[in-house]
Amino acid sequence: MRILAALAVAVVARSATAQDTAVRPVTGADSALERRTREVASELRCPVCQGLSIADSPSDLALEMKGLVREQLAAGKSPEEIRAYFIGKYGEWVLLEPKAEGLNLLVYLLPVALVIGGGLFVVRYVRANSAERET
Amino acid sequence: MTTPEVTPAAGMNWRRASMAGVVALPIIALLAFGLTRDPGEIKSPLPGKMAPDFALEVFAPGEPGQERAVGDTIRLSELRGQVVVLNFWASWCLECRREHQALTEVAADYATRGVKFYGVLYNDSPSAGKRWIDEMGGQSYPSVNDARTRTAIDYGLYGAPETFFIAKDGRVAYKHIGAVTDRLLMQKLDSLLAAPAGTP
Numbered sequence: 171m172r173i174l175a176a177l178a179v180a181v182v183a184r185s186a187t188a189q190d191t192a193v194r195p196v197t198g199a200d201s202a203l204e205r206r207t208r209e210v211a212s213e214l215r216c217p218v219c220q221g222l223s224i225a226d227s228p229s230d231l232a233l234e235m236k237g238l239v240r241e242q243l244a245a246g247k248s249p250e251e252i253r254a255y256f257i258g259k260y261g262e263w264v265l266l267e268p269k270a271e272g273l274n275l276l277v278y279l280l281p282v283a284l285v286i287g288g289g290l291f292v293v294r295y296v297r298a299n300s301a302e303r304e305t
Numbered sequence: 306m307t308t309p310e311v312t313p314a315a316g317m318n319w320r321r322a323s324m325a326g327v328v329a330l331p332i333i334a335l336l337a338f339g340l341t342r343d344p345g346e347i348k349s350p351l352p353g354k355m356a357p358d359f360a361l362e363v364f365a366p367g368e369p370g371q372e373r374a375v376g377d378t379i380r381l382s383e384l385r386g387q388v389v390v391l392n393f394w395a396s397w398c399l400e401c402r403r404e405h406q407a408l409t410e411v412a413a414d415y416a417t418r419g420v421k422f423y424g425v426l427y428n429d430s431p432s433a434g435k436r437w438i439d440e441m442g443g444q445s446y447p448s449v450n451d452a453r454t455r456t457a458i459d460y461g462l463y464g465a466p467e468t469f470f471i472a473k474d475g476r477v478a479y480k481h482i483g484a485v486t487d488r489l490l491m492q493k494l495d496s497l498l499a500a501p502a503g504t505p
Contacts, residue, residue: 231458257350259461263347
């Protein structure tokens, strides 16, 4: 009985796959569109998740936003135009990586400044200590 | 009278302490400022801008005075010249239960003053939405179905409930995240009704 059931599932699955392929074969253009969709979607924050991009989130809203990205790319919009659309709706918050301009520069420059400053402090501290020991 | 001598070691310690202070204080100030901010509160870019247009189908008619036939299409562009309140809600949303009574009562009160209230069903099925309305004892204003969530995305929605107040000139005057109260609704509506068109 189990074997029969498994066979039936396999036949149904196979015919469904054949039907899908017959309806709309996957083309190179499709996979290029998917790749570009994923690239743009991976830069956009999912509004209902914690720190996930819409490319990675399984939420309904993220899936719909990803569909919108796909549609806009297929309609000939550039990634920059699509990002601008989402920024217009959600603000710059929607970008997972903030633009390196204005106050945002602090996010990029402060860690570098802290590492350099910390390094210099350690070097000076070690030198001063070794000089003290020598005297 | 003699002044106490400052040894080189003591001078060095003071210098170190003040240097540490110079480095640490701005970081502490930045963290303290961060504590005063709510990370869940993200400023919407929409207020002041034209409200995105939509054409959505009515699935819950509302009550006499505000009623629209099920299946009618509501277009925001056709409501220009009127104050419009859009409330995004869902049957799975707990906060929506909390604000329901205030919305339905204030909508009924302000209907005679030309204010249009519409519920926008977000990420939910109309059948579940209808059941919820029945369970809550009715909704005085009509609700439309945002089947593909595209209107929600157009309005930069983070979740439900969210309420948008649209001025007579079609601009978003105010966006409220979370449950609204009757006091807040009346305060916003009174100021929008008092303002001449063009001043959201």
